[in-house]
Amino acid sequence: MTNQMNPLAVMSTDKAAGWKLFWKTVLARAYPRVVGQQREKSWIFFDIFLPMLAVSAYVFVYRAIHAPEEYIGFVVVGGAMTAFWMNIMWSMSMQLYWEKEQGNLALYIMAPNSMMAILLGMALGGMLATFLRAIAIILLGSLLFHVQYAIGNFLQLVGVFFAAMTALYGLGMITASLFLLFSREADHLVQLAQEPVYLVSGFYFPIRSFNFWIAAAASLIPLTLGLDAMRQLVFPSGALLGFLNVNTELVILLILCVVFLFGAHSLLGYMERLAIREGRLTESRR
Amino acid sequence: MNTSEYLRSFKTATWLGWQIESNWTRPFLFAIYSIIKPLAGAAILVVMYSVITQGNFNTPIFPYLYYGNAFYQYVGAILTGVSWAVIDDREHYKTLKYMYIAPINIPAYWLGRGVARFLTGSISVTITIAFGVLFLHVPLDLARVNWPLFVAALAIGISMLAMMGLILASITLLIAHHFFLIGEAVAGALFLLSGAIFPLDVLPAWLRPVGFAMPITYWLELMRRSMIGNVAQAFPTLAGYSNLQLLGILVGLTILFAVASTFVFRFCDYHAREQSLIDRVTNY
Amino acid sequence: MPKGQVILSNSAVETESLGRIYKIQGTTREKNVRKELMALQDVDLQVKQGELFGLLGPNGAGKTTLIKILTTLLAPTSGRARVSGFDVAREPGKIRPLINMVSGGESSGYGLLTVRENLWMFSQFYGLPSRQAYERIDALLKMVGLEDRIHTKSSDLSTGLRQKMNIVRGFMTDPQVLFLDEPTLGLDVGASRDVRRLIRNWLDQDKTRTLLLTTHYMAEADELCDRVAIINHGRVLACDAPSALKQSLQREALFEITVASLNGLNASVLERQPGVRKATRTDAKGVTALNFSLQEEAALAGVINRLTEANVRIMRLDKHEPTLEDVFVNLVGRSMDEIEKEETNDEPDEPAGRDVD
Numbered sequence: 001m002t003n004q005m006n007p008l009a010v011m012s013t014d015k016a017a018g019w020k021l022f023w024k025t026v027l028a029r030a031y032p033r034v035v036g037q038q039r040e041k042s043w044i045f046f047d048i049f050l051p052m053l054a055v056s057a058y059v060f061v062y063r064a065i066h067a068p069e070e071y072i073g074f075v076v077v078g079g080a081m082t083a084f085w086m087n088i089m090w091s092m093s094m095q096l097y098w099e100k101e102q103g104n105l106a107l108y109i110m111a112p113n114s115m116m117a118i119l120l121g122m123a124l125g126g127m128l129a130t131f132l133r134a135i136a137i138i139l140l141g142s143l144l145f146h147v148q149y150a151i152g153n154f155l156q157l158v159g160v161f162f163a164a165m166t167a168l169y170g171l172g173m174i175t176a177s178l179f180l181l182f183s184r185e186a187d188h189l190v191q192l193a194q195e196p197v198y199l200v201s202g203f204y205f206p207i208r209s210f211n212f213w214i215a216a217a218a219s220l221i222p223l224t225l226g227l228d229a230m231r232q233l234v235f236p237s238g239a240l241l242g243f244l245n246v247n248t249e250l251v252i253l254l255i256l257c258v259v260f261l262f263g264a265h266s267l268l269g270y271m272e273r274l275a276i277r278e279g280r281l282t283e284s285r286r
Numbered sequence: 287m288n289t290s291e292y293l294r295s296f297k298t299a300t301w302l303g304w305q306i307e308s309n310w311t312r313p314f315l316f317a318i319y320s321i322i323k324p325l326a327g328a329a330i331l332v333v334m335y336s337v338i339t340q341g342n343f344n345t346p347i348f349p350y351l352y353y354g355n356a357f358y359q360y361v362g363a364i365l366t367g368v369s370w371a372v373i374d375d376r377e378h379y380k381t382l383k384y385m386y387i388a389p390i391n392i393p394a395y396w397l398g399r400g401v402a403r404f405l406t407g408s409i410s411v412t413i414t415i416a417f418g419v420l421f422l423h424v425p426l427d428l429a430r431v432n433w434p435l436f437v438a439a440l441a442i443g444i445s446m447l448a449m450m451g452l453i454l455a456s457i458t459l460l461i462a463h464h465f466f467l468i469g470e471a472v473a474g475a476l477f478l479l480s481g482a483i484f485p486l487d488v489l490p491a492w493l494r495p496v497g498f499a500m501p502i503t504y505w506l507e508l509m510r511r512s513m514i515g516n517v518a519q520a521f522p523t524l525a526g527y528s529n530l531q532l533l534g535i536l537v538g539l540t541i542l543f544a545v546a547s548t549f550v551f552r553f554c555d556y557h558a559r560e561q562s563l564i565d566r567v568t569n570y
Numbered sequence: 571m572p573k574g575q576v577i578l579s580n581s582a583v584e585t586e587s588l589g590r591i592y593k594i595q596g597t598t599r600e601k602n603v604r605k606e607l608m609a610l611q612d613v614d615l616q617v618k619q620g621e622l623f624g625l626l627g628p629n630g631a632g633k634t635t636l637i638k639i640l641t642t643l644l645a646p647t648s649g650r651a652r653v654s655g656f657d658v659a660r661e662p663g664k665i666r667p668l669i670n671m672v673s674g675g676e677s678s679g680y681g682l683l684t685v686r687e688n689l690w691m692f693s694q695f696y697g698l699p700s701r702q703a704y705e706r707i708d709a710l711l712k713m714v715g716l717e718d719r720i721h722t723k724s725s726d727l728s729t730g731l732r733q734k735m736n737i738v739r740g741f742m743t744d745p746q747v748l749f750l751d752e753p754t755l756g757l758d759v760g761a762s763r764d765v766r767r768l769i770r771n772w773l774d775q776d777k778t779r780t781l782l783l784t785t786h787y788m789a790e791a792d793e794l795c796d797r798v799a800i801i802n803h804g805r806v807l808a809c810d811a812p813s814a815l816k817q818s819l820q821r822e823a824l825f826e827i828t829v830a831s832l833n834g835l836n837a838s839v840l841e842r843q844p845g846v847r848k849a850t851r852t853d854a855k856g857v858t859a860l861n862f863s864l865q866e867e868a869a870l871a872g873v874i875n876r877l878t879e880a881n882v883r884i885m886r887l888d889k890h891e892p893t894l895e896d897v898f899v900n901l902v903g904r905s906m907d908e909i910e911k912e913e914t915n916d917e918p919d920e921p922a923g924r925d926v927d
Contacts, residue, residue, distance in 0.1 A: 007709035008768075008775045011744040015667065016697030028694030036570030036682040040462035046471045047464065054474030057483065061331065064484035065347060067338040090466055098569050101378055103678045110641050111695035112667040184310040191467075192319050195326035204330060209337045276662075277645040279592060282638060380677075462682060566725040567681040 017112070025117035026124060033091070033125025048133045055079030055137055058204050059145055070237050071205070073148070076141035077234065078203035081227055083133040084165065085197060088172030089190045091126040092119055096179045097186035105180075106282050115268045119173050150236045156246060157233045163253040164226025170260025171222060177264065177271040181280055197221060202228065206241040215243050222256050225249040288391070295390035299398025303371070307402035324359055324410035325417055331355055331483060332422065343423055346520035347484075350510065352424050354482040356414040357509045360407050361447060361476060361502060366469025367403025368396050368451030372458040373468075376565070383565040393551055396455045397448055404444065425514050432512040435529055439508035442536050446501045449543035456547070456554035460561075462568035482506055485523045501539035504532050582747050582780035583617035583640060587649035590635050590804075609635040610804045613649070617797075620777040622769065624795035625784040626894065628906045632804040633784040634673075637751050640782070641671045654746055667696070669747045672740035674733065674755025681725025685716065685735050688724050689742060696743040703742065710738040713768060715761070729756040737765060741772060747780045748772075754790065766794055786906060788894040800898055802909070807901045816892045819900055822847060823864040824890035827877070828857055835880045843876055845869025850899060852907070857885065863900060 016024055037043060058075045096119070099105040108118050141147065151157060175193075179186045200218040201207070207215040207224055218224045229249040232238040243249070275281045311319075331351055339345065375382040385395060418424035451469070458468055477483070479493070480502035486494050497503050507524045510517070511532075524532065558564055590610040610632045617623040625633045638644035639651055642662035650657060656664040679688035686707060693703035711717050714734040719727065724735060733756045740748055750769070754762040773779055785791050791798050792812045799809040808815060837851040837860065848863040862873060877884060890896065899905050904912075 006775070007706040007713065007742070008772045010776050011698075011702065011706075013699060013702060015743075016699070017667070021697040024694045024697060028691045031687070031691055032570040032680040032683055035687065036462065036568070036680065039682050040464075040568065042461040043464045043466075046461075046468055047466055050471045050475035053476075053478045054471075057474075057478040058334070060478065060484050060488050061334060061351065062338065064351075064488045065335060065338050067334075071338070086466065098378075102567070102569065103673075103676050106643050107671075107678050107692065108695065110643060110666060110669070110671060111692075112663070112697070113695045185315070188310055188319055192323050195330065196322060199326050199330050199333065205334050205337050209333060273645075276643060279590075279638075279644050281643050562726065567677065568725060570680045570682050 021112065022114055022117045025113040026121040029118050029121025030125030031121075033122065034128060037129055043129055044132075047129055048136050051079070051083070051133055052137055052140055055082075055141065056144075059141070068237075069146075069148070070235050070241075072145050073142075073235050074206065074231060075204050076138060076145065076147050077230060078198075078227060079141065080134040080137040081223055082198065082203060083130045083137070084168060085194075085201075085223060087123060087126050087130040088169060089175070089193055092123050092169075092172045093176040093179050094186060094190045095122050096176050097182065100180075100281070100283075103282075109272060109276075109281055115177075115272065116173060116265060119176050119268075120169070123169055123172065148236070149234045151234050153233060156250070157230060160226060160229040160233065160246065160250055160253065163250060163257055164222045164229075167222035167253055167256035167260050168226070170257060170264050173264035174260060174267050177267040180268075180271045180275045181278075183280075183283065197223075200224070206231065206243070208241055208243050219243075219252065220256070222253060222260070225253055225256075229253075291389065292391045292394045295392075295394035296398040298390070299371075299395040300401040301398075303367070303399040303402035304405075306374070307406060320406065320409050321413055324356075324414045327359070328352065328355055328414050328418070346517050348422075349424050349514055349517050350485070350521065351483040352418050352422070353415070353510050353513055354506050356411050356418065357506055358473075358477065358480070358482040358502075359410045359414065360404070360444065361480075362470050362473035363403045363407030363410070364400055364444065364447040364469075365451045365454055365473050366467050367400035367407075368448060369454040369458050369469045370467060371396050371399035372455050373463050377463045377567050377569050380565070380567070386564055392555070393452055393455075393547070396452060400448060400451055425517060430515075432515060432529075435508065435533075436512035438533060439505060439512055439536070442533070442540055443502075443505035443509070446505060446536065446540040446543060449540060449547045452547040453543070453550045456551040459554045459558040459563060462570075476500065476502060479503075480506060481523065485521045487521075487523050501536055501543065504536045504539070508532050508536065580619055581616045581652070581655075582619045582621070583615065583623070583651070583653050583782060585613050585615045585636075585640075585649065585651045588613040588615075588636070588639065588646050588651050589648035590632075590639060590644065591647045608804050610639075610646075613801075613804075613806050615799060615806065615809065617780060617782060619780055620773065621796045622773055622781045622783065622794055624791040624798040625782065625801055626786065626788065626791045626798050626898070627784075627801035628786055628909045630803075631801045633786075633801060634751055635804075636801075637671065637749050637782070637784060641669060641749055642666060668745060669749065670696075670740045670743050670745040671749040671751065672736050672753050674752030675729070676736050677732070678736065678739075679724050682723060684721045684723055685711065685727070686720045689735065689739055692739050693742055698743065706742045706744075707738065710742055711735075714738060714764060730758060730761060733757055734761065734765075737768070741768070746778065747782065750781065750783045752785055753783070754785070754787070762790075766790070769794060788898070788906075792894050798894065800894075800901060802902050808897065812894055815894065815897045819863070819892035819896055822892075823862075823867045823870070824892055824896055825862045825864065825870055825873075826886075826888045826890055827860045827862070827873070827884055828886040828888075829860065829877065830857060830883045830885055832858055832860075833880050833882055835877070835882060840873060840876060843869065843872045845872060848900065848903075850905060850908070852905065861890075861896075861899070863896070 055075060058079065059072050062071045062075060096105065099108065108115065182189065198204070200214065201221050201224040202209070202218070207218055207228055210218070228243045229246045232242040232246050335348060335351065372382065375385060385392065415424070415426070419426045454468060454472060479497045480500045481497060482502070486497040486503065489497060504524070508529065511529060527535070588610055589612060592607040592609055594605045594607055613636065625636065627633050635644065639646050639658060640653055642658050642665055645659050652658065653665045654668050658665060683691070689707045690700070690703055693707065694700070708717070708720070711720055714737060716731060716734050716738070719731060724732065727735065737753060740750065754765055757765060769781060773781060783795065795812060797809065797811050798815065800807045837849045840846060840860065841849040845865045846862055846869055847865055850861045852859045852861070864870060874884070895905060902909065
């Protein structure tokens with residue numbers, strides 16, 4: 001039997017390592033997400049259509065209290081961005097808990113890949129649904145509610161968006177690392193992280209409404225400044241209701257990118273070692 | 287219907303649901319969770335309102351939306367509590383197949399599993415209302431609360447939500463474990479259509495009939511009327527209906543949903559068994 | 571041997587005074603009581619390269635705990651362990667490219683993916699080129715008899731077929747050291763035989779490969795393993811080739827007497843008969859089997875006389891060649907079945923959900 005046909009023979013080619021292994025892992029972990037969503041499409045109704053209705057509820061609250069029209073736009077943009085927060089909390093951080101329950105986490109840790117690659121793969125795999133949800137809310141919301149945009153600097157807008165996303169996913173990896181230790185608390189902690197974050201990050205209203213220190217503390221969540229900067233760049237009156245000017249917010253976001261990504265790398269390693277020491281990687285405390 | 291089997295299933299499931307819901311963390315963390323989550327949800331609306339009205343909480347719309355939002359927490363809690371049991375049992379504990387082959391009544395079992403979330407939801411509702419009354423001058427005079435109406439509306443409303451939860455649980459049998467909570471997603475959508483935080487008159491004319499077809503609309507109106515009758519009357523949407531009429535509509539719609547849940551369960555149960563979905567694991 | 575790999579010693583796996591203690595929180599009734607569970611204690615093992623090494627013991631003996639430590643999923647509380655020369659606690663990153671593990675009854679992977687897709691995904695975590703991965707996967711699936719289910723979603727597989735998929739996952743990455751934790755759990759007789767054949771072929775292809783197998787099936791360990799360590803309550807009781815372990819008992823005569831009923835006679839009474847080293851009793855299907863380890867064959871007459879005096883009807887008398895089961899009973903004092911039955915009846919040491927075995 002030649003080596004080509006004999007699967008028990010020693011492999012003749014070297015296995016990937018370093019960055020090549022990193023990206024192979026990212027793509028491999030994204031694969032189940034992408035394929036799973038194609039094979040079972042009920043998420044289109046529950047994860048795109050229904051959230052559209054939920055966001056609309058906040059639009060009508062503003063209509064009921066006769067808010068200026070730009071606030072409708074704030075709700076639409078903020079509602080779209082909730083998709084990204086949901087992605088990192090549910091399909092990244094919380095997913096790690098489910099992986100532990102299923103026994104996949106042990107196999108991921110035991111393999112020579114990087115946990116960051118696994119998490120990034122999870123996040124990228126869920127991006128299709130996330131982007132669809134965000135785009136659906138923006139498009140339908142803008143059409144239905146006649147939202148007027150005035151995009152000043154498109155490149156700056158794209159830059160703010162990607163900086164916010166990068167920092168956000170770094171933060172997501174940090175929270176995921178905490179979930180290496182948690183058992184069932186994970187479920188409730190993720191639920192707990194929804195409304196408070198929507199509140200302090202100003203998803204539906206400018207964070208300028210809070211006092212400076214609350215807004216500053218909330219700025220640690222990348223979506224806070226990301227949303228604030230995006231509002232300033234896409235709405236005519238956005239700049240008047242902004243917290244800090246766009247360039248300052250962009251710089252802070254870039255700093256958060258570095259801090260969170262570096263923090264995620266360190267914390268994932270530390271949490272993994274801690275979980276291995278305490279025997280939490282393979283426990284099933286349901 | 288075998289009553290003793292139904293009661294046995296419900297009772298055991300209630301015990302099980304409570305065991306699952308009550309021991310996930312230490313009491314202190316549970317207390318923090320129980321306080322922060324509902325208040326943060328309410329605070330979003332409070333801040334939105336405050337930003338626009340410059341903090342004027344003395345208009346009728348504020349207690350309207352505050353009470354509506356407070357009681358609406360039951361919707362998410364019960365819909366999730368009942369429907370999540372399917373995913374939890376099927377994918378995490380892998381016990382759904384054992385429940386199916388046991389001599390229990392499955393819908394009763396699911397309803398029992400939802401009781402724990404109803405109880406924790408009650409804590410959230412109480413905390414939200416208490417906070418509003420104490421700190422945001424939400425009107426409430428306990429001596430003037432229409433307690434009989436409150437109790438009746440609450441009981442019927444919870445039953446109605448339980449029937450909706452059953453429909454959702456049945457549908458969950460046929461769908462994969464996506465990463466969101468189905469109950470919360472549906473509750474979020476119904477937020478728009480149930481007059482919870484704004485009167486239905488604010489909706490476009492073509493959408494209002496959907497709101498009027500929702501039993502939650504009448505339920506929330508009854509809850510508001512029982513708590514703060516005079517404020518609730520400030521809105522014309524359902525002003526033409528007496529309490530008795532609203533109760534009647536709510537009872538009728540609850541019965542309709544109960545009948546619908548029976549048919550939906552039978553349909554979904556049949557197809558789930560036919561397609562071997564009872565013991566599949568679909569998390570990705 | 572893969573390029574760049576350095577083997578620092580001849581041992582594929584080494585442990586020195588390895589120990590693991592679990593701290594377990596009490597139930598709600600016990601509130602804040604924290605108990606300690608000694609899962610492993612002073613385990614000294616050396617597994618040579620190219621060896622098929624077995625870990626044999628009842629449920630809860632510590633086999634899985636040991637495997638978890640060696641596969642870098644669990645840190646030891648005391649002592650040291652090295653795999654392919656690297657320390658499990660300090661150098662896990664160097665060990666992981668060289669190992670793989672398959673557990674019995676595992677439900678890894680994703681139900682919505684097919685068998686082939688699940689396996690491909692795991693192959694990527696080890697850096698296998700996709701084309702080669704697919705070739706290996708397809709060939710391995712054929713070897714385990716799963717080639718007609720390549721495109722079946724894994725949630726549609728039966729327990730046994732799923733386990734076959736898991737086994738393929740373990741072999742496809744071409745590890746230097748492979749850990750199989752009860753790999754034939756859920757497999758039928760034919761499939762179990764195929765897996766054992768696969769294991770032997772795999773080792774024969776490259777003498778630097780090592781395989782550590784845990785099982786509580788004596789016959790499996792006897793058939794497959796070059797050496798076996800018998801483990802119970804976290805301690806290694808014996809470690810040698812199966813033939814050597816059995817030979818250590820051959821100084822004694824082993825007999826099995828099957829009776830309808832003991833008529834109230836206790837096994838301990840029989841153990842006090844002259845020339846009887848050990849007497850154990852197993853009840854099954856309406857009969858009682860008495861197993862005797864005698865200093866010499868002549869002692870058998872005394873045992874039979876005692877049974878006859880008690881009006882015990884002897885249905886059958888067999889002379890045994892010692893088996894690993896006998897070795898185990900000799901070391902522990904009870905059979906594995908008896909230990910597992912006792913532990914089922916006893917109050918559990920720790921709340922369910924904390925893996926100990």
